Amino acid sequence: MKIHILASTDRPNSYARKISEYTSQWLQSNTEASTTVFLLEDYPTEDVVSGNYGKPSPRVKEYNESFLDADGHLFVVPEYNGSYPGILKLFIDYLPFPESFFKRPVSFIGESQGAFGALRTVEHLQGVFGYRNAIVYPERTFIRRVKKHFDPEKGLDSELHQTLLENQLTGFVDFTARFPRD
Numbered sequence: 469m470k471i472h473i474l475a476s477t478d479r480p481n482s483y484a485r486k487i488s489e490y491t492s493q494w495l496q497s498n499t500e501a502s503t504t505v506f507l508l509e510d511y512p513t514e515d516v517v518s519g520n521y522g523k524p525s526p527r528v529k530e531y532n533e534s535f536l537d538a539d540g541h542l543f544v545v546p547e548y549n550g551s552y553p554g555i556l557k558l559f560i561d562y563l564p565f566p567e568s569f570f571k572r573p574v575s576f577i578g579e580s581q582g583a584f585g586a587l588r589t590v591e592h593l594q595g596v597f598g599y600r601n602a603i604v605y606p607e608r609t610f611i612r613r614v615k616k617h618f619d620p621e622k623g624l625d626s627e628l629h630q631t632l633l634e635n636q637l638t639g640f641v642d643f644t645a646r647f648p649r650d
């Protein structure tokens with residue numbers, strides 16, 4: 469089973485990237501899933517500034533098709549201005565509509581420097597993915613004060629929060645297995 473993980477910002481050296489790489493390693497070591505991390509840093513943003521909605525450039529098409537070729541999608545999303553990064557919305561707006569996430573399992577990890585761990589971010593995204601007819605996995609992780617509480621080698625510093633994260637990851641793999649692709 470393939471899980472594609474999206475580090476959902478283009479900010480270099482982001483925590484979204486570090487957490488994506490950590491969860492990818494964890495899933496490979498502890499579950500049957502094969503994982504690939506996609507970085508919005510690698511997204512060809514310069515190809516989506518001219519309003520070519522529905523007519524993606526070859527590079528956008530290639531990025532989108534590679535990302536969508538999975539059984540389930542895990543989004544690691546930082547909080548930017550009380551929501552999710554604009555680059556993530558641009559990425560979603562250039563994906564094929566309506567089929568991209570139709571009945572596809574998706575899961576969210578929010579992270580922020582602030583005290584609420586991107587709760588608003590994830591809830592905003594759940595609305596978007598509800599609109600796109602995705603099947604949203606109910607367990608979510610919110611990592612607050614990310615610089616303090618997350619270590620790229622060890623994960624989260626609280627045993628409880630690390631257990632919740634691991635439960636989400638194993639649960640999402642089991643959940644995804646229940647919705648095989650056509």
Ligand SMILES: Cc1cc2nc3c(=O)[nH]c(=O)nc-3n(C[C@H](O)[C@H](O)[C@H](O)COP(=O)(O)O)c2cc1C
Nearest residue numbers: 477479482483484546547548549550579580581582
């Ligand atoms: C444009 C921008 C907006 C941000 N807005 C918020 C915010 O609304 N709330 C918050 O807690 N942190 C905010 N942050 C800080 C991020 O939470 C912080 O950068 C953290 O490391 C997670 O983002 P990262 O994955 O880019 O590293 C913002 C950062 C940027 C670059």
